[in-house]
Amino acid sequence: MIPVSFDYVEATSVEHALAxxxxxxxxxxxxxxxxxxxMMKLRLVSSAVLIDIARIAELSYIEDxxxxxxxxxxxxxxxxEGSALLAEHLGLLAHVAGHVGDPQVRNRGTLGGxxxxxxPAADLPAAALALGASMVIxxxxxxxxxxxxxxxxxxxxxxxxxxxxLTEVRFPKRTGDGWAYQKFNRRAMDYAIVAVAVQLxxxxxxxxxxxxxxxxxxxxxxxxxxxxxxxxxxxDAVVEGTEAWNDANATREYRExxxxxxxxxxxxxxxxxx
Amino acid sequence: xxxxxxSVTVNGEPRTHEVEPRVLLVHYLRDVLRLTGTxxxxxxxxxxxxxxxxxxxxxxxxxxxxxxxxGCEITTIEGLAAPGEPFSAVQQGFHQEHGLQCGYCTPGMIxxxxxxxxxxxxxxxxxxxxxLEGNLCRCTGYQMIVNSVRWAAEHPxxxxxESSDAVSSAxxxxxxxx
Numbered sequence: 213m214i215p216v217s218f219d220y221v222e223a224t225s226v227e228h229a230l231a232x233x234x235x236x237x238x239x240x241x242x243x244x245x246x247x248x249x250x251m252m253k254l255r256l257v258s259s260a261v262l263i264d265i266a267r268i269a270e271l272s273y274i275e276d277x278x279x280x281x282x283x284x285x286x287x288x289x290x291x292x293e294g295s296a297l298l299a300e301h302l303g304l305l306a307h308v309a310g311h312v313g314d315p316q317v318r319n320r321g322t323l324g325g326x327x328x329x330x331x332p333a334a335d336l337p338a339a340a341l342a343l344g345a346s347m348v349i350x351x352x353x354x355x356x357x358x359x360x361x362x363x364x365x366x367x368x369x370x371x372x373x374x375x376x377x378l379t380e381v382r383f384p385k386r387t388g389d390g391w392a393y394q395k396f397n398r399r400a401m402d403y404a405i406v407a408v409a410v411q412l413x414x415x416x417x418x419x420x421x422x423x424x425x426x427x428x429x430x431x432x433x434x435x436x437x438x439x440x441x442x443x444x445x446x447x448d449a450v451v452e453g454t455e456a457w458n459d460a461n462a463t464r465e466y467r468e469x470x471x472x473x474x475x476x477x478x479x480x481x482x483x484x485x486x
Numbered sequence: 487x488x489x490x491x492x493s494v495t496v497n498g499e500p501r502t503h504e505v506e507p508r509v510l511l512v513h514y515l516r517d518v519l520r521l522t523g524t525x526x527x528x529x530x531x532x533x534x535x536x537x538x539x540x541x542x543x544x545x546x547x548x549x550x551x552x553x554x555x556x557g558c559e560i561t562t563i564e565g566l567a568a569p570g571e572p573f574s575a576v577q578q579g580f581h582q583e584h585g586l587q588c589g590y591c592t593p594g595m596i597x598x599x600x601x602x603x604x605x606x607x608x609x610x611x612x613x614x615x616x617x618l619e620g621n622l623c624r625c626t627g628y629q630m631i632v633n634s635v636r637w638a639a640e641h642p643x644x645x646x647x648e649s650s651d652a653v654s655s656a657x658x659x660x661x662x663x664x
Binding site: 252 | 488490506507508509513529530531534540543545546549551553554598601602617621
C-alpha cells in the first residue's frame, strides 16, 4: 500500500513549522508518523504537503517544573516509558506509554502525535484525561492552554486547529498516589477493545478507551471516586455518558460490561479501598 | 512528481538516491537497494516482518518513509553477517534452536531480537516475549524463538560449542531470502 503523492518539507523550529503551514495549501504536520503514515497508506488520508516536524529538538524533553512535569510533544513513547522522573511522579503515564502498540511503534511514535490524532482506541489520551493534563497549543496568534477534558472534541478531532501545533503537555505530579491501567485486548500489540485508566489521590480521575467517538473522561465515576464511594457504585457509574459502538470485536453491551469489570480491577490494583 | 535527496548509511555503506517522498523505507531497501532480506508481511504496522534497526532502535520499515530516515544508520538482516562470514549470535541462535519454520517472519524477528540484546544482553523469558510483541510468527508458537534468543544471550560471540555439528557460516549469497 502506497500513499498518494505529496510534497515533503522539513521544519527546523516551531516558528518555521507554522510559517511553512501558512505557505502551503492542504498541508499536514508529520511527527513520528505512526498514525498518519498507516492512514495515508490506506488512502483514508491524503495531503498535498507533509511538513516534517520530527526533528525539532526543542519539542523533545521531559522536565520537572515543581508541581508538574512538562513533556515536549515530540517526546517518543519509548522515552516516556523509560523516564525515571515520570516513574517517580507519574507512574500511570510511564506505564501507559509502555503499552502503546509494540516496541517498534514506541520507538517512533510521539506523545503529542498520539494525543493530536484523538483516536478513542488509543492508550495515551486516557492517561492524559485521568491525570488532568493540560495541553499547550501554539499557533500564529500565540500559545493557549487547554485542559485535557476539553481537548478531545470529536472522532479524530481535537482542540488543535488548522495551523496550530500541540507543543507541550503538562501533567500535575501524582507522587505516591495509586494508579492502574487495565487494558483488554486479544494480541499484545492490539488496540484495546476497552481499557480503563485510574488515578487516585487529589483530583482523582477515571478515563476510558474505546467507549465512544472520543477518548472518554468518566466524570460521574471520577466524582464518585473523589467522594470515596464504594467500588461497586463507581463501577456502575463508569458507563454513564459513554456511547460505545458495536464492531467485530464486541457489542456495546459487552464493552459496557468490560468497562465495569476493568474498573473494579483497576481500582483494586491501584489500592483503592472503600 | 517531486523527489527529495535521501542519504542514508545502510549496513555500513553510504547510499544516496533521489526518492519520491511517499516511498516507504521498506520499498527503498527492497526495490532501490535490492536488499530483499527485509520482508513485507502485513503492510499495516502489525506483523514486524519488515523490522530493521534505525539508529540503534528496531522500527517497522513499512511505517517509516524513506525521507524520514535520511542521515540515519540502518542495519538490515544482510548487515548481520557478510557472505561467507560467521553468523551473528542471534542468527546462530535461530539455527541452533530451530527458531523458524517457514522463515518469512525470521528477518524481522532476528532484527527485533538483535535490538533487544544490544540493550539488554541477558533478558528473561518474559522480557523476550515483551520485546517481541510487535513480531508475529504463525509457525513456531514462539517458544523456539524465545529459546533462540536465550541461546544468543548465552553465546554472545555466536560460537557453537565443539560438540555441535552445525553449519556456522552465512550462505554465500546476498540476503537471507526474497
